[in-house]
Amino acid sequence: MRARLRGLRFLAAIVTSVTAALTPGAVATTAAAATSTPLQVYGAWHCSDDACLWGTVRDMTDFDTNNHWLIDRGDGHPSVNVVVLSFVNPLKLLNGTNDAGDADGVPVGMTPAVVNYFTSHGVRVMLSIGGITYVSAWDSALSQNAALLGQKAAALATRLGVGMEIDYENSSSPNLAGLQSFVSAYRAAHPYDATGADPTARFTIDVAAGDRWLIGLDQYATANWLTTANPVLDYANAMVPSKQPSASTAESNWQEHLTGKANYSPPIPPLAPAKFTGSLYIAEGSQVRPECTDFGSSLQNATGSWVQSAAPNGAGTTPGMLGYMFWAAERPSTRGVTTDPPNTCQGGVGVGAATFNVPIPMPALRQS
Structure with a gap:
């Protein structure tokens, strides 16, 4: 009799455990885990070293000292799988300007040596055209000759073997017709490549952190260039807001x-999760951020599950969103912190790359 009672209690315990596992909360947790997607973009x-001018040719020994964390997170693997050199002045590019900091409209610091520094370690390189300045x-x-600007951007991509990013931050009256001509001219030279094999075909755009700024650009890009049925641009980067957000604000x-x-x-219109990244600061203000140096207390750690699901x-x-972008490596401002030693970001971005198992080199991106 006692043996039978023990057996019944054992069966009851099993039933209780199974029932608990099938409660709505447990099912939701299991479902969320089953529908998360690994990050593909982490850059x-x-x-x-001059607040985004790239106005001097870099000594590559000094460049490596300040940027080695990007290609080695401490275990021989890069901390990121894409670096976006920021910024090219679009008007100087169109006009082929030659001055103290530019050659044929391109910042003199954006050299094949800098590009090779990253690509030789499996890190994709792009150039950003524009910025708030x-x-x-x-x-x-765009008003002078948008198509020619697109052709010159495409030629620059060919010369350096890089992709291009549009960072056009006109919030009130963007020239969307001109920007369409620019995009069409670039794509005529470098057609959309879903495989990602051609670095010059990688073509992206920056939008605001949410939908309430850069509204015209956001609407047009989402409706015309970032659809999964007929993609023109590879993806968008939801940029950083005016200051580092909380985890809940970033997710919102x-x-x-x-x-x-x-x-x-x-x-x-809605934007597919596979068509954009979210952005966080790694160098902002006067204090070193955990996003740079302490993954455990960082926003990429706090928001990682949400982003992937x-x-x-x-x-x-x-x-799952495509991944994260970080603003910005080395010296994004003449004031405030940098990512130069001793503030290098292996402990934040680098640990994140290992934790998220970021693929290097970047694989073919999800298309839907």
Whole structure:
């Protein structure tokens, strides 16, 4: 009799355990884990040592001292799989300007040696055209000859073997017709490549942290260039806000892209999770950030599960944003912290790359 009772209690314990495992919360947790997608993009904008001018040719020994963390997180593997050299002035590129800091419209510091420094370690390289400083330069270049600007950007991509990023931060009246001509001219030279094998075909755009700034650009890019059915640009980067957000604010901003703004006129459609990254600061203000040096208390750690499981909400079919971008390596401002030694980012970005098992080199990106 006692043996039978012990057996019944054992069976009851099993039933209780199974029932608990099948509660809605447990099922939701299991489902979330089953529908998360590994990060594919994990990169940094790079501002050289002169606040994003790239106005001098770098001594590569000094460059390595300040930037070795990007190609070696401490175990011989890179901390990132893409670096975006920032910025090219679009008007100087169009006009082929030669001055103290530019040659044929390109910052003299953006050299084949710098590109090879990263690509020889499996890190993709892109150039960013624009930035907040060059809004009026974008406006002038697009109004003068947008198609020629696209052709010159494509030729520069060919010469250096890099991709291109659009950073056009005109929030009130962007020249969308001109920007369409620019994009069309670039794509005529470097067609969309879903395999990612051609570095010059990688073509992206920066949008705001959420849908409430750069509204016209965001609406047009989402509707025309970032669809999964007929993609023109590879993906968008949801840029950093005015200051480092909290985890909940960052996720709320990114959710705006996933949801869109149906109440706007014209509406901003939903953006597929596979078509954008989220961005965080690694160098901002006067204090070293955990995003740079302490992964355990960083925002990429706090938001990582959300980013990898963010669900489609009207666009795309697969969960999870593409990944993260970090602003910005070396010296993004003449004031404030840098990522130079001793503030290098192996402990934040580098540990994150290992924790997230970031693929290096970057694989073919999800298309839906």
